[in-house]
Each structure stands twice: as structure tokens, then as C-alpha cells.
Amino acid sequence: MLSFKQAFLEVEKFIAEADFSGNPTELYDPISYSMNLGGKRVRPATLLMVADIFEANKLDALHAAMGVEVFHNFTLVHDDIMDEAPLRRGQDTVYKKWNRDIAILSGDVMFVKAVDYFLKLQPAEKMGRVLRVFNKTAAEVCDGQQMDMNFETTEEVSIPQYLRMIELKTAVLLAASLKIGAIIGKASEEDADNIYEFGKNVGIAFQLQDDYLDAYADPRSFGKRVGGDIIANKKTYLLLEAMNLANEEQKLELKSCLDGELSDDDKVNRVKAVYDQLKIPQLSQLKMKTYFDRGMEALTKVNVAQEKKQPLMDIAEELMYRNI
Numbered sequence: 001m002l003s004f005k006q007a008f009l010e011v012e013k014f015i016a017e018a019d020f021s022g023n024p025t026e027l028y029d030p031i032s033y034s035m036n037l038g039g040k041r042v043r044p045a046t047l048l049m050v051a052d053i054f055e056a057n058k059l060d061a062l063h064a065a066m067g068v069e070v071f072h073n074f075t076l077v078h079d080d081i082m083d084e085a086p087l088r089r090g091q092d093t094v095y096k097k098w099n100r101d102i103a104i105l106s107g108d109v110m111f112v113k114a115v116d117y118f119l120k121l122q123p124a125e126k127m128g129r130v131l132r133v134f135n136k137t138a139a140e141v142c143d144g145q146q147m148d149m150n151f152e153t154t155e156e157v158s159i160p161q162y163l164r165m166i167e168l169k170t171a172v173l174l175a176a177s178l179k180i181g182a183i184i185g186k187a188s189e190e191d192a193d194n195i196y197e198f199g200k201n202v203g204i205a206f207q208l209q210d211d212y213l214d215a216y217a218d219p220r221s222f223g224k225r226v227g228g229d230i231i232a233n234k235k236t237y238l239l240l241e242a243m244n245l246a247n248e249e250q251k252l253e254l255k256s257c258l259d260g261e262l263s264d265d266d267k268v269n270r271v272k273a274v275y276d277q278l279k280i281p282q283l284s285q286l287k288m289k290t291y292f293d294r295g296m297e298a299l300t301k302v303n304v305a306q307e308k309k310q311p312l313m314d315i316a317e318e319l320m321y322r323n324i
Helices: 004-017 025-035 042-053 058-083 100-118 124-151 159-183 189-216 237-245 248-259 264-277 280-300 306-320
Strands: none
Touching: 004 042, 004 058, 004 306, 025 058, 025 100, 042 058, 042 159, 042 306, 058 100, 058 124, 058 159, 100 124, 124 159, 159 189, 159 237, 189 237, 189 264, 189 280, 189 306, 237 248, 237 264, 237 280, 248 264, 264 280, 280 306
16 A cells, blocks of 8 residues: 555656656756646555556556646646746746746647647557546636636636636646556556546545645744735635625625735735624535535545555545644
């Protein structure tokens, strides 16, 4: 049984040994740069863990894990272009270090390279199943990104719409990574589907946790400014739930904060005061737990020994309850 730490180190080693070089160098250097910026490697590492549970070929598992991680980093390169973000993991983004056009093209090549890794899988029947999961997921991630962009200019966003957006933008890639790990092993179709449901629901819970931590994390351990989503008027679960539950006075206060010319600290403090009145932190954690428990229930249905599933449960709980 692989622990998350063991799987993480295997992914890091495989990335370090990968050759992304090519000509023209302006096109390929950003790929190596992006892949070596670091990160939690949650998706490829958990893919390796699932593949190990279902006794997959080790090299197949590493190729699939690399395909997932290259695709994930492709989405980050393009996200940074859309957001005009200068930093990623404390370093210049590809968009900032080179330029917009190079970042677009390098990202495009990363997508191709992700598919190339999946094409290494054997036998062909499993490769085909994996590619069908990957292609569906890649389109869904783009759907989720477009929904998120649409929300910026949409006056009314419902909570079900928001939950669907984070499912597509964030959760399905984790879910697909786990399912791919099951497919390349000896998992039944039912077990592969249940492992997907585990990843999807836990992925939604993780994103809800991020929404919560952005407003309520300990600033000393959070790693970025607390309240960034509030400052940016981002439609998070917390804000949408607050607008649903607020009375007229509270709605006016929230709208005044969102539309007014306040200092960042004043804006964050006033919005959080309304959240506290409405018990939004507690409701947010309850919603997180609902999805997390749903994911854990799906994992219990996977037909392997409990000790084999325990490392997945452990890392899910570790990520879920970070910095609360």
C-alpha cells in the first residue's frame, strides 16, 4: 500500500526525470518551468495510490499520473493568462516570465503531451477507456471555467449553479484521476465508478473548504491574504448563502460593502460581521461535511480490504481539516 508521501515522492522523481525539451526553445522551456514549479501533486499522487490498490502496472500508473499532472498544469498556465496573474506558487507565471502568446502556445503543447502520456498505456482497450474518461473530464473543466467567468458578470447566481461550477472546474479532475488509477488496475466497473464518486464529492468539499479558509483561516498559516475573495467580490458559497439568508438590512450592508469604496480591511471586517450574524461559517462547514461524508460513503463501497483504502481516507481527512 502506497502512502500519500510515497506516491508524492514517486511523482516528483518522475517529473524531475522527464524531458520536456524541444525546439523552438521558447515553446518548450516554459513547459519544463511550469512542471517544476512544485505543487501538492494531489491528483497524480492519489492516482498512484489507487493504481497500487488495484495492482496496476507501475509504469502505466506513472504515465497516467504524468498525463493528469501535465493537463492540470496546462489549465493553470491558461488560467494565469485569463486572470493576468503575475505569480504562481511564489514565482513568475509563464505568462509573466515570457508573454501571453508564448504562454498560450506552450499550454497548447502541454495538452498534447498529456494525451501522449495516456497513449503509452497498455493494453489498447484500457488506453481507450482512460482516454474517454480524460476527454470528458477535460471538456468539463473548460465548462466549469467558463461558468466561473460568466458568474463575474451575472447578477444572480444560485447555490446549485455554484456547486455545479466547482464540481466541473475543480472536483471532476480529482475524480477522474482516481478513476483512471482504478481502470489501469484490476478494478471492476462498479469499483471504478465508486472511486470516482469519492473523488468528486471530496473534491467539492475541498473547494468549499477553500472558500471558508479564504475568509476564516489563521493568517499566520494561510500563505496568502485572508479575505481575498471578499475584496474581489467573488461569488463564493459563503456570499451566496449569506445573500439567501440575509434580511433587508443585512442585504443592504452586503451590497454597500461590495459596491462601496471601502478600504480592504474595512470591507473584509464588515462582510464577515454579516456572515457571523447569519452563522455562515457553521453552515459552510456543515455543507463541506455533507459532501465529504458522501465521498467517504462511496469509498466504503469499493470492494477492497479496509487497510488498502485507509491511506486514501487519511489523506482526504488531512486535506479536509487543514487550518480550521
